[in-house]
Amino acid sequence: VKRVLVTGSGGFIGRGTLAPLAERGYEVVRNTANLLEPGAPERVLAEVRPTHLLHLAWNAKPGEFWTTPENLDWVAASLRLLRAFDGERAVFAGTCAEYAWTDETHCVEGSTPLEPVTLYGTAKHALHTLVERSEVSAAWGRVFFVFGPHEHPARLASSVARALVRGEPAETGPGTQLRDFLYSEDLAAAFVALLDSPVEGPVNLASGDPRPIRELVELLGAAAGRPDLLRIGARPLNPSEPAVLTASVDRLRGEVGWTPPRTLEQRLEETIAWWRQAETG
Amino acid sequence: VKRVLVTGSGGFIGRGTLAPLAERGYEVVRNTANLLEPGAPERVLAEVRPTHLLHLAWNAKPGEFWTTPENLDWVAASLRLLRAFDGERAVFAGTCAEYAWTDETHCVEGSTPLEPVTLYGTAKHALHTLVERSEVSAAWGRVFFVFGPHEHPARLASSVARALVRGEPAETGPGTQLRDFLYSEDLAAAFVALLDSPVEGPVNLASGDPRPIRELVELLGAAAGRPDLLRIGARPLNPSEPAVLTASVDRLRGEVGWTPPRTLEQRLEETIAWWRQAETG
Numbered sequence: 001v002k003r004v005l006v007t008g009s010g011g012f013i014g015r016g017t018l019a020p021l022a023e024r025g026y027e028v029v030r031n032t033a034n035l036l037e038p039g040a041p042e043r044v045l046a047e048v049r050p051t052h053l054l055h056l057a058w059n060a061k062p063g064e065f066w067t068t069p070e071n072l073d074w075v076a077a078s079l080r081l082l083r084a085f086d087g088e089r090a091v092f093a094g095t096c097a098e099y100a101w102t103d104e105t106h107c108v109e110g111s112t113p114l115e116p117v118t119l120y121g122t123a124k125h126a127l128h129t130l131v132e133r134s135e136v137s138a139a140w141g142r143v144f145f146v147f148g149p150h151e152h153p154a155r156l157a158s159s160v161a162r163a164l165v166r167g168e169p170a171e172t173g174p175g176t177q178l179r180d181f182l183y184s185e186d187l188a189a190a191f192v193a194l195l196d197s198p199v200e201g202p203v204n205l206a207s208g209d210p211r212p213i214r215e216l217v218e219l220l221g222a223a224a225g226r227p228d229l230l231r232i233g234a235r236p237l238n239p240s241e242p243a244v245l246t247a248s249v250d251r252l253r254g255e256v257g258w259t260p261p262r263t264l265e266q267r268l269e270e271t272i273a274w275w276r277q278a279e280t281g
Numbered sequence: 282v283k284r285v286l287v288t289g290s291g292g293f294i295g296r297g298t299l300a301p302l303a304e305r306g307y308e309v310v311r312n313t314a315n316l317l318e319p320g321a322p323e324r325v326l327a328e329v330r331p332t333h334l335l336h337l338a339w340n341a342k343p344g345e346f347w348t349t350p351e352n353l354d355w356v357a358a359s360l361r362l363l364r365a366f367d368g369e370r371a372v373f374a375g376t377c378a379e380y381a382w383t384d385e386t387h388c389v390e391g392s393t394p395l396e397p398v399t400l401y402g403t404a405k406h407a408l409h410t411l412v413e414r415s416e417v418s419a420a421w422g423r424v425f426f427v428f429g430p431h432e433h434p435a436r437l438a439s440s441v442a443r444a445l446v447r448g449e450p451a452e453t454g455p456g457t458q459l460r461d462f463l464y465s466e467d468l469a470a471a472f473v474a475l476l477d478s479p480v481e482g483p484v485n486l487a488s489g490d491p492r493p494i495r496e497l498v499e500l501l502g503a504a505a506g507r508p509d510l511l512r513i514g515a516r517p518l519n520p521s522e523p524a525v526l527t528a529s530v531d532r533l534r535g536e537v538g539w540t541p542p543r544t545l546e547q548r549l550e551e552t553i554a555w556w557r558q559a560e561t562g
Contacts, residue, residue, distance in 0.1 A: 038319035038320035038323065038361075039319035039320060042319065069364065069415070069416070071411075072360045072363065072364050072411050072415070073360070073361075073364060075356075075357075075360055075407075075411065076356075076357040076358075076360040076361050076364075077357075079353045079354070079356055079357040080319075080354075080357050082353065083350065083353050083354060083357075119414050122410050122411065122414060123411060125410070126356075126407035126408070126410050126411055127407070129403050129406070129407050130352075130353050130356065130403065130404060130407055133400050133403060134350070134353070135350070
């Protein structure tokens with residue numbers, strides 16, 4: 001029997017892993033302990049005795065996660081989890097912030113330099129270097145830009161979608177930057193596909209269909225039927241943001257065999273529908 | 282009052298820190314807890330409430346420390362220690378194995394690339410990237426090649442010294458590689474000088490007086506009065522060992538203001554005297 005322990009299973013990404021895990025025949029155990037408490041990682045693993053580990057828990061609060069010293073606690077807790085795990089396969093969540101961001105960066109696993117500038121990226125990268133050397137079969141799924149149901153309202157797609165369904169103006173920057181966006185449930189399914197594969201090492205979990213941020217915003221306006229509410233360029237461009245930050249999906253497509261099942265346009269329509277439901281209710 | 286918690290204070294390096302710490306006016310508390318037990322780092326710090334932290338504890342067993350998965354436990358424990366420490370100044374032990382070793386590497390902090398190939402070097406480097414970003418004033422002392430009293434008998438200088446004082450042949454490789462050797466008590470004093478300084482970031486703790494390994498062996502033979510027992514070249518050269526691995530000591534001399542108080546020759550004579558005492562006394 002395949003029994004997977006999922007950490008962070010109540011989060012923005014984690015909640016979407018439960019259905020695809022069940023579909024692939026996994027018995028799913030959702031972690032409910034606070035993994036930052038001393039001894040918790042060891043205790044949970046001793047109780048659950050999973051064959052598979054999908055470790056998504058981390059501090060992901062917008063405005064906080066880039067810099068919080070709690071990033072160090074998550075490295076320590078993740079190492080304890082890794083060391084106490086004696087199953088057959090583990091998958092961890094990495095980030096595009098591990099890569100060295102130049103003004104135009106196309107991130108390719110194994111060749112793009114890894115030089116994180118944020119504490120979050122540094123912490124994830126430090127953990128990655130140690131996961132890479134562990135004896136368990138492990139993969140490291142690097143997350144890019146995500147949107148969808150349950151997204152924290154302070155983030156881009158959610159703030160635009162909420163304003164639109166409320167009939168309020170949506171102010172954004174000029175949105176010239178090229179990014180790889182993935183629907184949260186698709187990212188969750190990609191994590192599950194990675195776990196259920198024998199692929200090891202870093203794998204970008206992305207759509208491979210990069211768009212300017214402006215286009216994402218315009219598609220949300222169209223999906224909501226309210227392009228008139230968009231105020232693109234009302235806010236300044238953040239000059240510290242790279243112009244291009246995209247992902248190679250060669251490993252994800254060619255080795256894991258996963259591609260997004262729907263277009264960005266379809267997923268943005270679903271996102272608007274979800275926010276309409278959530279806001280009006 | 283300056284109260285320092287020293288971890289690893291019973292070890293090869295740590296034992297030599299106690300006298301220089303006392304001389305500089307520190308109240309010294311030696312950690313006696315097993316820091317790998319969950320909750321131990323937090324508990325020790327809550328009990329001792331040190332103003333200074335000198336963290337030297339790690340798995341350093343010859344033949345084991347390069348590869349043992351316990352390296353991950355030491356990263357986790359060190360992060361817990363760092364996070365729970367609320368004093369003013371902390372110093373951690375790094376290693377020359379963090380640097381990218383080419384065949385001829387002169388290690389300069391801040392410019393020589395950091396690309397460890399061993400698990401030990403990877404673990405130390407991962408910890409270093411996170412210590413660098415902590416809010417406490419912290420320095421990272423990189424250790425090179427060490428010899429002296431209490432050295433594990435499986436290591437180079439100790440095995441040669443023991444053989445010589447026993448009147449047995451001492452077989453070594455050709456010893457053509459250039460290395461930076463430091464006497465263990467001098468390294469300990471350098472760690473204390475670093476702790477007692479305001480210098481932050483990585484600092485090579487080395488002599489700045491590199492010698493071929495062969496010369497170290499010959500000086501041991503001379504100090505013991507038994508050059509006839511040396512069998513230099515009886516063992517093969519390890520081809521994976523770089524020909525040159527030396528240390529810039531500009532930061533240690535110029536910023537910390539520390540230099541070795543004795544020559545290599547004098548320290549090797551003391552080493553022979555100590556082994557003579559240990560073996561016969």
